[in-house]
Amino acid sequence: MKVLHVSTECYPAAKAGGLGDVVGALPRYLSAAGAPAGVAIPRYRLPWFDEHPFHTIYKGAVRLHNYYVPFTVQQDSSNALGFPLFVVDIPGKFDRPGIYADPGGYAYEDDVERYLSFQQAVLQWMLNSPGRPALLHCYDHHTGLIPFMLKHCPAYKALSWMPTVFTIHSGVYHGAFGWDKMYLLPAFEPEARGLLDWSNRINPLATAIKCAWRVTTVSPTYLKELQQRSNGLEPLLQHEQHKSLGILNGIDTQAWNPAADSYLAAPLGKDIAAFKQANKEALGRHFRLDMERPLVSFIGRLAAEKGADLIPGLVHRMMHSEAEVAFAALGAGEPGLENTFRQLSHQYPGRFAAALEYNEGLAHLLYAGSDFLLMPSRVEPCGLNQLYAMRYGAIPIVRSVGGLKDTVPDIGEPNDVGRGIRFEQFNLDDGAHALYRAVQLYHNPAIFEQVRRRIMQLDFSWEKAAAEYIEIYKEMGITTN
Ligand code: ADP
Numbered sequence: 001m002k003v004l005h006v007s008t009e010c011y012p013a014a015k016a017g018g019l020g021d022v023v024g025a026l027p028r029y030l031s032a033a034g035a036p037a038g039v040a041i042p043r044y045r046l047p048w049f050d051e052h053p054f055h056t057i058y059k060g061a062v063r064l065h066n067y068y069v070p071f072t073v074q075q076d077s078s079n080a081l082g083f084p085l086f087v088v089d090i091p092g093k094f095d096r097p098g099i100y101a102d103p104g105g106y107a108y109e110d111d112v113e114r115y116l117s118f119q120q121a122v123l124q125w126m127l128n129s130p131g132r133p134a135l136l137h138c139y140d141h142h143t144g145l146i147p148f149m150l151k152h153c154p155a156y157k158a159l160s161w162m163p164t165v166f167t168i169h170s171g172v173y174h175g176a177f178g179w180d181k182m183y184l185l186p187a188f189e190p191e192a193r194g195l196l197d198w199s200n201r202i203n204p205l206a207t208a209i210k211c212a213w214r215v216t217t218v219s220p221t222y223l224k225e226l227q228q229r230s231n232g233l234e235p236l237l238q239h240e241q242h243k244s245l246g247i248l249n250g251i252d253t254q255a256w257n258p259a260a261d262s263y264l265a266a267p268l269g270k271d272i273a274a275f276k277q278a279n280k281e282a283l284g285r286h287f288r289l290d291m292e293r294p295l296v297s298f299i300g301r302l303a304a305e306k307g308a309d310l311i312p313g314l315v316h317r318m319m320h321s322e323a324e325v326a327f328a329a330l331g332a333g334e335p336g337l338e339n340t341f342r343q344l345s346h347q348y349p350g351r352f353a354a355a356l357e358y359n360e361g362l363a364h365l366l367y368a369g370s371d372f373l374l375m376p377s378r379v380e381p382c383g384l385n386q387l388y389a390m391r392y393g394a395i396p397i398v399r400s401v402g403g404l405k406d407t408v409p410d411i412g413e414p415n416d417v418g419r420g421i422r423f424e425q426f427n428l429d430d431g432a433h434a435l436y437r438a439v440q441l442y443h444n445p446a447i448f449e450q451v452r453r454r455i456m457q458l459d460f461s462w463e464k465a466a467a468e469y470i471e472i473y474k475e476m477g478i479t480t481n
Contacts, residue, residue, distance in 0.1 A: 001084055002478055003030060003037040004133040006122055008099060008142045010041045011255070013048045013076075013085065015360075016099045017301060018249070018384045019139060019169045022218070025252035026469070027083040029462035034480035035470050038084035038133070042094035042118050043074065053077040054087065058128065062120040064113055065183045069093065071121045088121045090114075105335060112177045115142045115204070116184055123149055123156045134478050137165045137469075141175030144208030145185075145196075151211055152192035163476035165469075166212035170381055171222075171230050172305055174198075174205040199232055206233055209240050214472050218382035219403035220246030225379075247469060248406055249382040250462030251391065256364075258392050258456075263364035268393075272453060276393055279369035283328060286362070287353035293326045294442040296435065297370040297394065299363050299385055302333030302341070302356075307376035307399065312340050313428045314376075314435060319348055321432075323439045328370065329354040330362055367392035372421075372438050376431055380404045386420070390455035395441070395448075396420035397434050407460075411441065411451055419455050 009015055011024030027037035043049055054074035061068040069090060076085040089095070093114045101107045108114065123146065126132050138146050147164040149156050178201055185202075198206035209215050217223040223246035227237045237244065258268035258275070265282030268275045284291035300306040308331065318325050329341055331354075341354040355362055367373065373389035375398045382403035386396040398404040400422045411418030421441070423434040441448050470480060 001036050001038040001131065002134045003027075003035055003137055003473065004126075004135075005037060005039045005137045005139070006119075006143045006146060007039065007041055007139040010039045010081070010085065013052075013081075013087070014041055014044050014046055014099055018382065021252065021384055022169065022249055023139065024081065025250070025255070025462055026466065028081070028252075029250070029466035030469060031083055033463070033466045033470055035473055035478065036083075036481070037137075038086060039081075040073075040086040040088060040122050042114075043087035043089040044099060045095045045097050046099075049087065052080055057086070058125045060121065060124045060128070062117050062124060063186070064117060069117045071117070073121070073125045088118055088125075090117050090121060093117050105332070111175070112181050112184060115175065116145070119143055119146050119149065120186060122146070123159065126159055126162075127156065135163045135165065135473055135476065137167065138208065138212070139167050140169050141173055141204040141208070144175065144204035146208075147211035147213070148188070148192070148195055148207045149186060152188045152195065153186045154189070155186050163473075163478070164212045165214045165216060165472065166208040167216045167218065168205070168209075168222075168226070168381070169218055170305075171205065171217075171226050171233070172379060174203050174231065174233075176201040176203040176205075178202070198236070206236055209233070209236055213243065213476055215240060215244040216469075216472070217244070217246045218249045219406045220248065221405045222246060222381045222402040225402060245468075245472065247465050248403065249384060249387075250465045251384060251387045251460045253391075253461045256388050256391055258368060261364055261368070263361040264368050265365065272393060272456065273449070276369065276371075276452075279365060280371075281369075283365060283369035286365070287328050287355070288350065289326045289328060289353050290350045291326070293324045293351075294371045294439055295326050295328060295369065296372045296374050296397070296438065297327070297366045298329040298331065298374050299366055300331050300375070302331045302337040305377060305379040306331075307378050307426060308333065308337055310376045310426065310428065310431055311374070312344060314431050315344055315348065315352055317428060317432045318435055319351060321436075323436055325435065325439055326350070327352045328366060330357070330359060330366055332356055332358055364392075367394050370394040371442060372397050374435075375399065375404060376426065377401055377404065378426055383407070387460045390419060390458055391460070393452050393456050395438070395451055395455065397438050398422055399426060399431075400424050411447075416454070418451060419458070420451075
């Protein structure tokens with residue numbers, strides 16, 4: 001193993017969103033391209049962990065102020081993911097039924113202790129592991145202090161040569177906490193204190209951007225956007241431009257293969273229309289929706305970033321217009337929004353339905369059975385949903401932001417490059433206009449089918465992104481096989 005990815009998610013073991021998809025796929029493609037990779041995540045109390053055999057490879061304890069937190073590192077003996085998966089079992093900290101929040105939606109209150117113990121456990125194991133990797137690749141604020149600890153904590157000094165890559169999958173969350181919790185950190189060189197600080201708080205995202213050897217974002221546009229708007233980190237991201245790069249995520253074409261997807265009602269064969277119709281009918285039965293109309297779906301966390309709060313207004317508008325359209329939504333999140341979605345399904349039976357849950361299989365069926373996938377995101381670092389949607393023949397309706405901008409040219413563009421419908425401003429007028437255009441497209445079968453055929457043939461596989469990551473690994477001295 002040359003590269004160890006350190007993350008809080010890895011599909012199918014633990015997934016809350018796109019981070020899980022990325023970390024569950026990229027290592028396989030890196031390994032195939034000559035940079036053998038593995039993954040380390042915390043061990044959660046989730047079913048996948050009980051269903052797979054693990055063997056312990058390291059036992060240790062990390063110190064948090066005046067107490068020790070014992071942990072073990074275990075490896076998946078079945079190698080189910082096709083690359084080494086290591087789980088760090090930290091009793092009391094991660095053996096819980098949720099990744100970031102409990103199933104009732106309440107966030108865990110002890111994240112500082114949890115992520116400090118996880119990051120230190122990984123580093124302590126690295127220190128004592130003869131087969132250690134040549135590079136650590138960390139994701140988001142949960143693992144953002146690793147590049148700092150490697151360089152500035154005497155306990156890990158023996159690893160200070162180790163290159164680090166830090167990928168910002170989401171820059172919305174910084175993981176910041178007050179200096180009053182500094183006592184929980186391992187001892188560090190006093191002159192490095194400034195590297196931890198951003199706006200008088202310890203900010204793991206900012207620290208990672210300062211200390212990692214290279215910083216990447218999951219799309220080129222997102223990097224530019226963060227340099228303009230990132231909750232106060234703008235000057236830092238501008239300053240670190242020289243070591244930053246946007247690399248567009250790929251999709252796992254094995255896990256997301258419409259021709260062989262066991263979650264679907266019917267697999268993709270030669271007849272695209274028949275494939276779409278069979279899956280749409282299955283959705284109609286599941287959601288009790290009238291499937292005569294074009295079906296617009298939303299899949300995602302019910303959170304401000306995803307723009308889910310624009311949907312109720314859009315639904316009301318469409319229901320009071322001539323446009324005959326049906327909506328299906330799959331997502332969990334803000335309780336207020338969940339209630340609003342519930343009310344909408346009572347108000348518009350047969351035309352609006354919502355599954356307020358996390359349901360991997362239903363997500364696959366929605367991509368396959370929907371005519372359109374709506375993504376009114378405020379922020380979209382890369383967005384995987386639109387990529388899955390295109391592969392499964394659902395035309396994306398997206399706001400022009402982040403990775404959506406990089407992957408979905410509008411059908412109005414010349415030379416038949418269009419892949420979906422885009423709107424600029426986050427407001428009801430722009431969103432509704434995009435929906436009207438979608439309905440119009442639906443009623444123009446020749447063009448509708450042409451666009452659908454085009455997007456289903458696109459290649460979003462991970463090979464290209466893996467090659468770009470390998471390029472930066474090489475710049476840091478990593479050789480490939
Ligand atoms: P995020 O910002 O949440 O990481 P991405 O677009 O990168 O957004 O990835 C979202 C991933 O999570 C996709 O695989 C999508 O299908 C999945 N997903 C989101 N919400 C749900 C849900 N409620 N049920 C099933 N899958 C979901």
